[in-house]
Amino acid sequence: MCSSPQSLSTFTANCRPSGTWTKSSYSGAQGECLEVAVTPGTVHARDSKNPHGPALHFTRDDWADFINGVTCHEFRG
Numbered sequence: 001m002c003s004s005p006q007s008l009s010t011f012t013a014n015c016r017p018s019g020t021w022t023k024s025s026y027s028g029a030q031g032e033c034l035e036v037a038v039t040p041g042t043v044h045a046r047d048s049k050n051p052h053g054p055a056l057h058f059t060r061d062d063w064a065d066f067i068n069g070v071t072c073h074e075f076r077g
Contacts, residue, residue, distance in 0.1 A: 023048055
């Protein structure tokens, strides 16, 4: 079942998790990769080409809603 997220995530370059960043297993050789780091209560996502740039920070519930939206093709242009 697809549902819309109820809240927005924070966009900031100031907060950096100390955990390990992991690339998507679907990332290709073109360098257009999403990296994710999981910390207690928060999932962080960033562009692998710009590891010192801004990152998105999601609560675990918001991340689940985001993944649900991607799976349900809610973000087609």
